[in-house]
Amino acid sequence: MLGMNRGGYSRKIDLVTFSLYLGLVGIGWLMVFTVGYGEGYAGNIFDFFGTQAGKQTIWVGISFFVFAFIMLFDWKFWSTFAYPIYGIAVFFLMAVLIFGTKTKGATAWFSFGGFSFQPSELAKFATALAMSSFLSHYGTNLKTLKSQLLAFGILLLPMSLIMLQPDAGSTLVFLSFFIVLYREGLSPNLYIIGITSAVLLILGLIIDPTYIAQALIFIGATFLFLQFKPQLYWGAGAIALAAAMIYLSRHESGYEALGLAVLSFIAAGVALVRKRKTRMVSVLATAVLLGIGISFAANYAFNSVLKPHQQDRINVWLRPELCDERGSLYNVTQSKMAISSGGLKGKGFLNGSMTKLNYVPEQSTDFIFCTIGEEQGFVGAFGTIILFLLLLIRITIIAERQRSNFSRHYAYCVGGIFFIHFFVNIGMTMGLLPIIGIPLPFISKGGSALLGFTAMIAVLMKLDSHRYQI
Numbered sequence: 001m002l003g004m005n006r007g008g009y010s011r012k013i014d015l016v017t018f019s020l021y022l023g024l025v026g027i028g029w030l031m032v033f034t035v036g037y038g039e040g041y042a043g044n045i046f047d048f049f050g051t052q053a054g055k056q057t058i059w060v061g062i063s064f065f066v067f068a069f070i071m072l073f074d075w076k077f078w079s080t081f082a083y084p085i086y087g088i089a090v091f092f093l094m095a096v097l098i099f100g101t102k103t104k105g106a107t108a109w110f111s112f113g114g115f116s117f118q119p120s121e122l123a124k125f126a127t128a129l130a131m132s133s134f135l136s137h138y139g140t141n142l143k144t145l146k147s148q149l150l151a152f153g154i155l156l157l158p159m160s161l162i163m164l165q166p167d168a169g170s171t172l173v174f175l176s177f178f179i180v181l182y183r184e185g186l187s188p189n190l191y192i193i194g195i196t197s198a199v200l201l202i203l204g205l206i207i208d209p210t211y212i213a214q215a216l217i218f219i220g221a222t223f224l225f226l227q228f229k230p231q232l233y234w235g236a237g238a239i240a241l242a243a244a245m246i247y248l249s250r251h252e253s254g255y256e257a258l259g260l261a262v263l264s265f266i267a268a269g270v271a272l273v274r275k276r277k278t279r280m281v282s283v284l285a286t287a288v289l290l291g292i293g294i295s296f297a298a299n300y301a302f303n304s305v306l307k308p309h310q311q312d313r314i315n316v317w318l319r320p321e322l323c324d325e326r327g328s329l330y331n332v333t334q335s336k337m338a339i340s341s342g343g344l345k346g347k348g349f350l351n352g353s354m355t356k357l358n359y360v361p362e363q364s365t366d367f368i369f370c371t372i373g374e375e376q377g378f379v380g381a382f383g384t385i386i387l388f389l390l391l392l393i394r395i396t397i398i399a400e401r402q403r404s405n406f407s408r409h410y411a412y413c414v415g416g417i418f419f420i421h422f423f424v425n426i427g428m429t430m431g432l433l434p435i436i437g438i439p440l441p442f443i444s445k446g447g448s449a450l451l452g453f454t455a456m457i458a459v460l461m462k463l464d465s466h467r468y469q470i
Contacts, residue, residue: 013071013461014398020391021442021457025060025450027384028443030349031371032056035364035445037350052364052445055115059447063454070458075466078459079406082126082133086154089126092119093161100165108165120170121452123158128413128456130154131177135184136406142185151181169438172424176416183412200291204298206318210258212295217261220288224268227277317434331367332431334360339373339381339430346377364445366437369429384443388422398464407463414456 036052092110096119101111109116131154134140140147159174182191203212265288269281302311312328323329338354347353352374354360360367373381392415399411418441425440427433439449 013465014394017391017394017398017457017461017464020387020394021454024384024387024391024442025063027372027387028368028440028445028450029053029056029060031368031443032364032445034350034352034375035355035368035371037356055447056445056450059450062447063450066451067454067458070455071462073462075462078129078410078463079133079136079404082129086126086130089119089123090157090161093123093158095119097161097164106165106167108162108167108170115447118446118448120158120162120165120167121448123162124170124173124417125452125455125459127154127158127174127177128410128417129459131180131413132406132409135180135409136404142181143187148186151186167437169424169436172436173417173420173438176420177413179416179419180409180412184409196291197294200294201298202318204295205302205314207295209292209295209299213292214258214261216288216291216295217258217265220284221261221265221268223284224265224272224281227268227272227280313434317431320431331361331435332428335367335370335429336431338370342374342377342381344378346373346375346380349375351375362437365439366425366435366444367429368444369426369440372443385426388418388441392419392422395460398460402464402467404463404467407467410463411460414460417456418453 033053033056096110097107099110100107101109101116103109108120109118111117131151134151134154135142140150142148142151155174155177159171162171162174178186178191178194182188200212265285269285272278272281302314306314309328312323315322316328316332320329320332325333334354338352338360341347341354342352352371354374355363355371360370363371369381369384372384376383395411395415395418399408399415402408402411421438421441424433424436424438425444428435439446441453442450
């Protein structure tokens with residue numbers, strides 16, 4: 001698969017990765033074709049401006065051309081010009097806010113001649129290059145505050161501009177860069193804090209924050225109790241406290257349980273302060289207070305700040321029983337029905353009734369996975385997931401075999417971007433994640449996304465083909 005030339009490095013591309021790329025693009029093209037197929041209409045692929053399949057055919061051809069063109073570039077080009085490419089992408093993000101076309105409430109597109117271009121897709125690729133270049137610099141050390149702030153700045157600049165469009169889905173994708181930052185030494189404590197904050201934020205949307213507060217204080221008090229000896233005695237005390245809290249929380253408000261938890265925390269804290277463990281108590285108290293603040297803030301924002309349609313989007317994900325099946329819940333309900341209707345083997349190519357009758361909105365873009373589920377069934381849907389997992393595994397293998405730091409960083413950036421797109425898109429079509437509107441790589445209709453993903457994978461394969469030359 002990989003050959004060596006006289007220069008001591010491979011010039012052949014990774015055929016496994018290339019085959020996975022072609023397979024996913026092929027599946028995507030067929031699914032876009034079948035979405036546009038209807039009764040008495042064959043969806044002519046050569047009607048380049050009149051049909052979805054025709055336009056997608058053009059973009060597939062352009063993507064193959066871009067792939068070949070990238071392979072002709074010197075591999076050092078991407079590390080040398082990483083920052084200029086990043087600057088161009090940021091410029092386009094600013095320009096689209098002024099000159100872009102507003103579609104579905106977001107000013108995220110440049111439109112010309114019947115085609116559209118989304119700068120945020122270029123920004124993902126450019127940010128991957130810039131982040132890789134930054135992490136490869138000899139002076140970068142993610143254990144220092146300076147390097148951390150610079151890395152966060154590289155992410156926050158495009159994220160902020162994309163949020164102004166606004167496009168929450170594309171903004172979320174940039175969180176994937178924390179995968180490469182973790183791989184290169186960013187403190188795991190930051191991830192623990194981030195994940196814990198996200199969990200508390202979500203819980204604050206669906207649970208009375210009073211109960212979250214008493215749970216956090218109780219957990220903190222239990223931890224403090226266990227600092228004493230013998231631990232068994234204090235463990236028994238913690239269990240007794242839990243029992244009391246459960247009993248008291250059965251009353252109207254649960255404030256009695258909250259008061260008991262606070263008193264227990266204070267008592268244990270004062271005892272530990274006397275034992276000169278002030279730092280432990282202060283850090284834990286700060287963490288508990290911040291957690292309580294996050295939960296109360298989330299609850300307040302949901303009830304008093306968010307608009308009704310924004311509340312509906314959250315309820316569709318977390319509390320679907322409160323939503324109207326013919327209103328805010330319609331999209332995800334139809335998507336799940338389409339997927340489940342395919343059964344084991346599906347209804348067959350071009351035979352998806354829900355696809356033909358356009359029951360699922362945005363079926364060629366955000367919800368294209370339900371087309372696979374309906375027409376190809378569990379076998380086709382599972383096979384598509386396996387292809388994506390194989391691609392992610394292959395990218396990880398490519399990353400770990402690189403001798404160049406830039407190439408390794410870039411591979412992890414690309415893998416992270418693909419993972420977030422794959423995980424979120426498929427999750428939202430099945431109602432497991434909120435509907436935020438990001439495409440399924442190589443499969444969803446759209447030229448900007450296809451070009452962006454193609455450029456990412458092509459540059460990765462170009463770098464990998466020269467991994468022995470440093």
